Amino acid sequence: MAKTKLTRNGAVEKKLIGLADLVIAAAQQAKDPTMAIPIRALSNVTFNERKGLLEMGKKKQARSFFNVGMAKKFMQTMLVADALSELQRAELTTSLREIYYRTKHTIQDSNENTFDTQDESDPIIEDLEVSLAALREELHVRAENGGSVVGPLVLGDDGDRVDCAKLGKGGYSVPSIVEPEYVEIRRCTADFVLLVEKGTQWNRLSEDKFWRRYNCVLLTGNGQPPRGVRRLARRLHEEYRLPVYVLVDNDPWGYYIYSVVKQGSINLAFESERMAIPKAKFIGLSSADPERYELPRNVGIKLNDKDIARAKELLNYQWFQKPAWQEEIKRMLASGLKYELDALANKDFQYLTKKYLPRKLKEKDWLD
């Protein structure tokens, strides 16, 4: 395993050094050093209906050095590339924030900083991922440990055996890199995977031992699930053929989280192939639920202007064109209200565990 890692690293390092070669070659020919960076925006994303995922298009953006508007970004890109290659050589992994600090310094003879905030360095790392076609893990950059898992699942992590059924209600913190080289799934006896948007509701389910009674793996990403959580769900789905159900708030952001799990995100469309779970199901909270489960109107929250605008955007996305989805979103817009998962506590503290999910699973009441 160590061997494969090394050769792959060599490839990534070569790609990074390629950037320096690009500059040198351009300088020799007295040309403006220019790199092409795939565009990460809706305009450069297509929905592959056959595969059921988002794919990145071929549109690219030129980033040249001798252009007043791009000069700084070009310089920053070179600095980040340098830092990443340093990681490769030293065989270390690091966080986005550490990259920011590593590359930040004041430019000589001026009082200008190479980077002022992390917001400047993060997109550059994504730019490099895309343009070098290297995964973030391959670049040795990890995100925060953003999620938790609990359930009848045994993992191997750095040689340690992690039994996710014996980790109390806190569960196992999902690392950002869960590729087989780093995390190994030794055994899984669950029947399905339940991916919960909110940590609070995941805690509720974990505390109530829902996973034991319904034999499932409980996953949460605390909001928009990070790559590690998505990748773990995908691996369970792929390697153990487990169906994946997504439980989110009933608002446009919840819908989008579901769609990211299912088809991939616009920003990271190049990773869909590896991350998306086209067969994932939307289990709730649906805009039909308040009526079906008799949630009083007063636990709803009025949709604000941003919510409405976002919902209308979703209506136009190609991957939300199924009639059931159009109906779902339009129903929410018509009611003018959104509901949080937490609102279920209005009926009973354990309503989610004891009534809502059991009935959903029994009635197979989900959206595809």
Added chain:
Amino acid sequence: MATHKPRTSATKSDSPSKKPPQLPASKKSDSRVAPAVTAVEMGARQREISVSEFFTKNRHLLGFDNPRKALLTCVKEAVDNALDACEEAGILPEVTVQLEVVAIGTAALPPASQATRFRITVTDNGPGIVRQQIPRVFAKLLYGSKFHRLRMSRGQQGIGISAAGMYGQLTTGKPVKIISRTGPKASAHYFEVQIDTKKNEPLVHENKQIEWDRPQGTQVAIEVEGRYQKGRASVDEYLEQTSIANPHVRLIYRTPEGETKDYPRAYHELPPSPKEIKPHPYGIEFGMLLKMLQESKSSTLSSFLENEFCRVPPALADEMCKAAKVSPKAKPRDVRGAIAETLYHTIQATKIMAPPTNCLSPIGEKAILSGLYKQIKGEFYTAVSRPPAVYRGNPFIIEAGLAFGKAPDSATKPEKQAVPLAEGEEEEGDSELARVIRYANRVPLLYQQSSCATFKAVLATTWRNYGISQSRGAMPAGPMVIFVHMASVWVPFTSESKEAIAEYDEIHKEITLALRECGRRLGLFLRRRERAASEFRRRNIFELYIEEVVEACNRLKGGKLPTEKLKAQLQKIASSRTGGIKTDETLGKTGAGPEGLPHSIIVTAEGIEGEVLPVTASVEVVAVEEPQSSADSSRTGAKKPKQRRGKKKTTPVAPAPSAPKKSVSVKKPASKSRAGRTVHRPRTRR
């Protein structure tokens, strides 16, 4: 100023309503008007109020509301008087202001910031005051030469200095001490006077001839209760601003902390002496007209109109009489009632030429520039004098000036110690707002800024048009001092303490026009500077980043890169892409170092059209006018002969004779003042 009249007419109607309470029956009215008073008793209490008594009680009206302000007002009144006197006598003023802490009783001298009692001594080199007048000038309210004439002067009402003396008398019980000498051949007189507040008459405590080391001039010493604080609206600020608007004045200030500040003379020419004018018909009110009609010595109405007003030639006077259906031969005394009213309205409706403007003495663009340059450190100065305008028959002139930027030496300092900024940190000093310095007849106005017409006009000007940021309803942002001066025979103040100029439409309009002109010139300057800087930055960006990119490439290649070669190659591309040599030229032309800017630029009315002159003057040598006057001579053929400028601390050499008439009067005090200064002992000898 009218005294408060006793309410004799009111007592009759008042008394019946107040009588009933004598009947004990109604409790309600009893509680309302507790001690019943008869008309007789009330009448016994009613008596005349003297002006002095009135102002003793209402001293805030004159600017003595609190100890700090009172100290300033006293200094201000004394200095204003000194300057007015000198200028009227055609003497280049040299004024010494001394503030001393005075111990109370036997207590030790407190430090200046803690002290509550001060002695203010103001000495000038003016014409002096004749002996007989001294007591009344300093110890009688509403006595003076300035109220009854329409002539531009600092003081207007004749309250100032005597009010200061009265305040001193009220708070410390000490008399005002005056030394005055009308010339080297006359002897100096020493007076100690107080005011009899009941009669508004001077009380002379001491009157003797003394030896005085000054050949001519006046010295006033007042002891007052006050508070000395620096900063906004302080004595220090007042004197500094005075020196800006009066660059022809040499001002020496001895602070209570023992420091001596010397504000040297930067302009060696007296402002032209303003002429006195008669009132303009548009400027008077009906009641005023009635009074003038009654008091007139003219025998006919038409000669009355002709003699008492300006801009009324005989033909026009007859015409107005005809239009008002009054005989031009009528006696002015007989014109009253309805006829007078018709006459008044006819006058207002007649088209009359605007009043003459030779009664005004503007500071002048050059003098403002040199004043600003002398006292304020900046990169760009400009000044505008508007042509005369008229409000309510009073001619006035608005002048505006602007000093922008930081002094080149202070601006470079922070850059040298540049500390790399942390996340979330910003460059400091960006939030600085412009400061307005306001003047009326050359006197700085320090209080009530927000209700002043000048301040409002600054706010109402859209500074964004000139490249200055300005948030809604706020002052423009930036290191900037805005100077506004109103010169008029009668400045309309909002109160007796003369703190803010009232907002007449005509005044507002003129201020706005002057400010816009300043703004336009500033905008031009800023745009030019910006253009040069952006060109420079463009080049600079690449140069800075090339270093970084080359280093990054070198590290990526494992440190085996011929970095110098790569750098040279990239630099070559950079220079070919940023206009190459052409840029070098424009940058070199403006004398751009890393700061990218020449030290200061002065734009005058003559020189906006592409001829902004860079002045590479160091601050020590007052060289503002040199490039200016040389530019003058080259462009406009030298309107005024060049003047020789002294360095900061040297005594002024007698200026080149520009107007022979004046040079005599200028020379004299200059030599005298030199003599006076070497020996100066401002305290009186007993």
